[in-house]
Amino acid sequence: MTRDSVLKIVRRLWGATLLPALFSGVAPACGQTVAARSRSGTVVDSVFFTRDVQPILERSCLGCHGIGARLSGLDLSTRAAGLHGGTRGAAFVAGSAAKSVLYQMVSGVRTPQMPPTRRLSAPAVAILKKWLDGGAPYANTPVTSAEKQVWWSFRPPVRPTIPNFRPNLSHRTHMASVVGAKATPAFSAVEWGHNPVDAFVLQKLRASGLSPSPRAPKITLIRRAYIDLVGLPPSPEEVRAFLADTSPLAYEKLIDRLLASPQYGERWGRHWLDVVRYADSGGFEGDRDRPYAWRYRDYVISAFNADKPFDQFVREQLAGDEIAPGSSEALIATGYLAVGPQDIVMQNAKNRADELDDLVATTGVAYLGLTTACARCHDHKYDPIKQTDYYRLQAIFAPTERRDVDIPTPAERKRYDDLTAQIAPLQQQIDALRAAARKALIAKGSAKPTEEQTVAALAQTDRKQWDVLQGQVKGLEAQRGELPKAQIVTDTGRVFPASHVMIRGVADKLGDEVKPGFICALPGGAADVTTADATEKTTGRRRALAEWLVRRANPLTARVFLNRVWRQHFGRGIVNTPSNFGVSGELPSHMELLDWLAVAFMQNGWHLKPIQRMILLSNTYQQDSVLREAAVQADPQNRLIWRMPVKRLEGEAVRDSILSVSGALNPIMGGPPVYPPVDPSLRADTFQGPNWKDGEDGPSTWRRSVYVKVKRSLLLPELEVFDCPEITYTVAARNISTTPLQALTLQNAPFILHQSELFAARVAKEVGANPERQVERAYQLALCRPPTVRERALSMAYLQKRGVGGLKDFCHALFNLNEFVYVP
């Protein structure tokens, strides 16, 4: 990290949020008082330090250069630490202010001048000079910064007042408890400010002299809402009905319908699967398939559909086996811990440390938005995460192991047991026949008759009965089958050996013992998990972690999750580094809005859908996407949300939209993954057999892309080319690249060509042979709007020129349009 970038962080830290609280009237007053005292000629000693120097350090230095942040590696909390210094060397030379970096920088002799924004008063600088010249004595106890100097995201969110809030009382609501008023904003609201989201956004826009964009046309809104919430375009009939519905609640009803649609879970579950690095195979050598991983994928989809409270969702994923060992659903949820990559070829300390690192890193990033893994080899460079914190977290997961377990429903269990019970007496009869025959053989002198000999020795009638019984048993066993299984994670037992810091992250260089625990700098994070937390079969460590993550006082979990949700809707997060809420992440564009949402979310039972509903009903969300010159000049990145950005569809949404438009989409939900055909050149044999199974280019694989096999070493090319990630780590924000291979795929891939044929056939079937009606229908299906006059003319001319087969190529062209893969 360069000096400049550190400086930038310091400036952001001090400049943006903390300054008013820190400095309002403090520094001058402090300086005056101190100056008066220093004139009295006090001896420079620990009393002088405590009385005169310490307040300056506390107020002006230790927020960044204290035990917590240690920017530039500098900690001024003790004399020893100050002498040790940071990246610029020792902070001071005892006995000489002139030679001390600290003095040089606060006095402006050396750049950058410190503190970066609010300079010390001349008398305060004089105090520091005197102190340094006098040998820089400290008192005995380390000095800490004022509490309010904690990094913004480490402070629990406090519900802010909604600016200029004018709840609209004229409409029905499900949001009363969330909004904190008796009404909800509505689509018909002309003025901004009826919806808390709008109130916060508008305040920022106005402060920057910007205005919001007008509401987008209804025809834009319906496609936007469909793609955002369910990942599919609306049908022409749905569009027509929405346009025809002139009631003020039309849009609201649309949003409610989409939030309730089962396809919502398929869309939003997929976003979460990115965060938790979901795949159907284990990666590494052989990239072995995980035949039951899909149950976790289905669990996630249903959790979103059911609007499972997020705190419960967190608890189940981290510790379902501990909080509800009898619940299949809770067990399946621990698939979260199982879906990371695993090297099965060699198991040793390093590999185990890597597996645990996957859990620490993913959990740190997914829920806390902190780059915890940075502390594996050393204390975190920017955030107050100690290396010991990393190993405290690692110890939480240390007792875990992957297991395949039976997870029958009670009915499945009963059926299985019933059939087993039917088999048992038959088996007893078989055993009796065998025993009799054996006895006879032994009596004849055969010491150890084999099964073959025994069966051969059966009397003819017995033999007949034997065959019948065997047939019955086989039949029942086939009927019984196997119980459904899931790959879960649980602890190896109630107790587990002590964990240690790994020196510089090296697996076999063990340092001090650590107790399982959390991140000490976060509220409640310093507590240890003890053996008292153990459950009947597990250590209880993960349950304790889950509870800590979803405590109301945890400052990060709710913010981080809602920021991810916001990012999906608006193309950028309120914190635009969605997996880094630390000091090196970006500051929020609307901190109060994020806090308001987070508090409302937690107070409202951690339900996502009401929050999302409020966001989607806001005027902010319904803005048009057209660029405005003045706004571009003022806020080129659209940080303040003066418009809705034009968003590229993800690979899944592109493929699913194609299937939906062609009419081929098979809407069946859940179950084992499907294998759409891939080119033979990508198929290969591995240790574990073929890397891809044969699948038809037909209805059985024309499922939502969330159900397509996620093979770590081979992603479906149609998805991969559109930035579907090879998931090893959490994917917080997918890349959006635009490559010629995407063009080649959409132009030439056999799948796309096939879908174009089906699309054309659908159009012909629905509107017949009239080219004008065909063009109209194809546009409605693919782009949710009628063609313009010019488009109609161009399309008609093309169809006329091409004659037979032209419709297919025309439909194919629509799949290739910018408008098809972008949502305004």
Next chain:
Amino acid sequence: MSHDEYNNHSGPAYIARREFLQRAGGGIGGLALSCLLGGEGLTSGSSARADGLPPDPLHPHPPHFPGKAKRVISIFLFGGCSHVDTFDPKIELERQNGVSVAGRPGFDTGGRSAPGSLMRSPWKFNNYGKCGLPVSDLMPHIGSCADDLALIRSMKSESNNHVPAVYHMLTGSTVSGRPGLGSWITYGLGTENQNLPAFVVMTDPRALVGGGAGNWNAGFLPASFQGVQFRSSGLPVLNLKPPQNQTVEKQKESLELLGKLNEEFLRTHPGEQELAARIRTYELAYRMQSEATEAVDVSRESVATQELYGLNQTETAMFGRQCLLARRLVERGVRFVQLYSGGGVFDQSWDAHNGMVANHEKRAREIDLPVAGLLKDLKQRGLLEETLIVFHTEFGRMPFTEGSSGRDHNPHAFSVWLAGAGVKGGTILGSTDEIGYRAADKPQTVYDLNATILHLLGLDHKRLTYNYSGRNMRLTDVSGEVMREVLA
């Protein structure tokens, strides 16, 4: 421009930002379309676009400092090529051949097979070139290029397990998910020919290298930097061309329609750079169809050239074709070409756990002549001066037997070599201990090798960074020293 700055201009943030930074009117569609249909468009190496669009991520980008290499061909032997049987002769193994080391302390096989007996190389070594480099009879043709090679005999890997070791060598990390070497380099330098993929991969058509696409994935870099697999037969790139029944004329008609229909959306969303950029990719894709097809047409090469690569011999024809394609691609400005010898398991690769002789004889014969042909051909065409050849594998093999006739993985020592641009030919860097078990003198890590490769391209491995997950990620993580000894 430092790569820190570049980094800030190329990640998702840049993509989001660039749509606002430059604005063009509704005429973009028409412009791009005319480029598409008129056959005039990008000129390689031009830094400004006539249509005012921001540069493509793959646009040629100056290095940190002038580098001698402009492009790279990586030849990767999957499975673990035995150093003591190719480039690292060990007299002590001759002397102690057959001496059991079972139970002798100091040998770490990482829990794999138990050490058997010391085994001398079944192959004779001869000295080659003015430098007198000893190379075994497995690779006589490569030996004949000795004066162009800088051999590194003291390589070490962090894993003795194929896939992590391959990832380590080819992506810098034993764990998957990092960008490949070629991804980093194209991220750093862009490409000289937009009409071909910047990073081309040719795998062994018989079996896939361990770790598969994880070795040439873009990882956290944008997909533009991902390696593109060239196929061994038929069309070189997946989905390169429309089906047979689609005539060029029909394709042009469809593209023309597409261009015109795209205009409406552009008109209603003026200034959206993403949209204009996407139209441009259709232009590039169109060019790639003809250019990639032409690039893989080895029938245009003279008989003498084809024979130089062994295309006329059954054993060498396959890898020879890949080597020849590699030359044709770098000649056309492709930045990074990666060839794989071996894949799958055991005897599909260099993984000679048993039957050392049969395995390495077969593998080596397939590649020896073609690799030498590539070096010679590049040299005679003057391309070797600007092309870096990297000849590597994931680890070496043990000096002692596994079973009766094989050797197990050895991450403690192996050999790789560099040749071409900026490389001091006829050099040997480092050495192994007397039996070739461990890198002894001047041990070199994978980070060192990758730092050196980047250095030869004019890239500072510490400055080639991409901010991901709160860290400025590097190919060389937190390590890497450039191997000064191998620089010309």
